[in-house]
Structure formats: C-alpha cells, structure tokens
Amino acid sequence: MSYFSGKAQFRWGRGGAFMACCVGAGLFAPWVSAQAVPGAPAESTPATAAAEAAPEAAPPVDAAAAAYAMKCMGCHTIGGGVLSGPDLKNAATYPRQTVLDGIKRMEKNVGTISEEDLTMLADFLLAPDAAARIDAHRQQVQMREAASMAPPNAELGRALFTGRTAFANGGAACAACHQAGGRGGNLAVSLEDAFTRLGAQPLQATTEAPGFPVMRAIYTPLPVTKQEAMHVVKYLEEISANPVPKSSFPMHLAGIGGTALVLVLLGKSTAKRVAGTRARMVADACRRSDQGANRRRKN
C-alpha cells in the first residue's frame, strides 16, 4: 500500500465524557491557536506555494482505468464488494453485449457515454486484470501527486504545528490541543511519539482528514492540505527520535490538574487570607445588590 492511500484505522479507548469535554475545547481552539506563539506573527504565505512551482510529471496513463476511476469508481468496486452499484468483478465473465448494455444503462448516472468510451470501458471490464489496472492507476496518480509536492520539510511542519505559520485554509494550529517538541496544549493526547506509535501513513491520513469528532469539526470546513500535512508529519518524525516525556513537570503545570494542584498548595498557605478576601468580596457584592434593590424600590 502506498504512502497516501490508507485511511487511518485507530481504536480509541477513551470515553464520551472526554469527547464532550473536547467539543468545548474545539470552540476554544481558534483562540488558543492565535495565542500559540505569542508575539510571532502568522506568515501569510501558505506552505503550499512551493508546490505550485514544482514541475508536473506526466507519465503515460491507462486511459480506460482513468475513465473508470473518474466516472464509475464512486459506485462500483472490482472485487471490493458492493457500493451503491454491484461489484463488477463478475462482469469479466459476462457476454460482451451484456457488459455493453450494462454500461449503456449507466448513462442515467454519468451522462452520455461516447461509442469510443463504451468500447474502451467494456474492454476494461472484460479484462481479467481490471482490478490490478485500477490499483496501478491509483498508485500512479498518487505518485504524480507526490512528485508535484515540495519535499516534506520539518521546519515548515513545526511552524504550522505551533501556529507560527498559518494553515492555508485557516485551520487551528495543532499545538492548540496537542503537545509536540516540548510545547503545546494538553487538551488531546501528546504527539511527541505519534510517529513511532502510528507510522507515517496513518499520521498523514489523520492530519489531512481526521476522524475524531473534535478535529473533524475544525478541519472539515478548513482542511489541512496534503502538502501541509506532509510537512507536519515530517516534523513529528523528526521529534519522535527525541520525545519529551509526557509526564514532564511543565505539562502538568499547563494542565487543569496542575492548576488545581497549585490552587490546593496555595490554599494551604494562604487559606486565611483567601477566606478574608472572599468574605470582603461577598460583603461588597451584598452591599452593591442591596443598593441596587434600594434604587429599584425608589424608582
């Protein structure tokens, strides 16, 4: 399986309560993102600019496989099971005319099919290696895509991760929720060792098209581009060689747990002062509300 083709397949052991908590975090994220690196302005040049300058590679194309991939693959597989249309692997065993008739019927789905395309598609479905040709075609497309990209760059990836460089489509910086390279939030799991744990391909897939509700809510309308995801993955690969321990002290300090701990410690030494202050504040508030009530009564 090639680098980009896979879908991330993870199993998540965490409960709904955490998710519910993170939905709140999601609303919060754009703000956090803006704060991710105080004082560092977001660069306006998207990391994808280099990709546009890269030369287009154009190896010969399997025209039939390409046409099938473009017009038919959304509804049919060849040996991969039923989608909204039947699996077409058996079509190779049909009489030619049955296949031609079947494809002709598809004009209601894909518009007019020229005689030339009809012949080409019939030949394709009748060929015993149609499935392999589709795989080869997909791989070729992915390689062409990769060749048109700038090489993954960990520096650019770090800038995108932390928010120093804005994502082209305006999605939140990863560091709003995730830690990597010793900094970032802890609203979600640390990504210090994500490259080692998950591997390049699932990381790429998750970054481009995340499956987690919290991330999907942010990045479906504002997707991270393939090129940007490549940079981020490269960054995560680089830091995975030297991960910062997840239990490091500043991480805890940054967290809610840490905050609570600090409050408890402060509370022990300053309990009296805090209590005194609170008593004063309560008294003030009561006075203000009494005055308000008096005013209202007078009016």
Ligand code: HEC
């Ligand atoms: C919108 C979904 C959709 C698209 C797009 C589509 N098909 Fe179909 N296809 C179907 C469905 C549903 C059937 C089953 C009903 C029928 O045979 O008319 C079918 C049936 C067929 C059959 C007959 C299969 C059999 O076992 O009898 C062939 C052959 C076929 N499609 C080929 C194609 C080709 C080639 C394309 C692309 C040019 C294509 N289809 C595009 C949904 C689709």
Ligand code: HEC
């Ligand atoms: C609003 C918060 C938020 C932002 C922003 C965010 N994520 Fe996530 N991410 C999550 C949550 C929640 C999960 C689910 C896993 C968990 O429980 O922490 C997750 C899971 C992941 C996972 C799988 C984690 C693992 O180790 O199992 C990866 C990889 C990931 N995110 C990468 C990214 C990248 C790359 C970015 C930036 C493009 C990003 N995330 C931005 C909240 C966020």
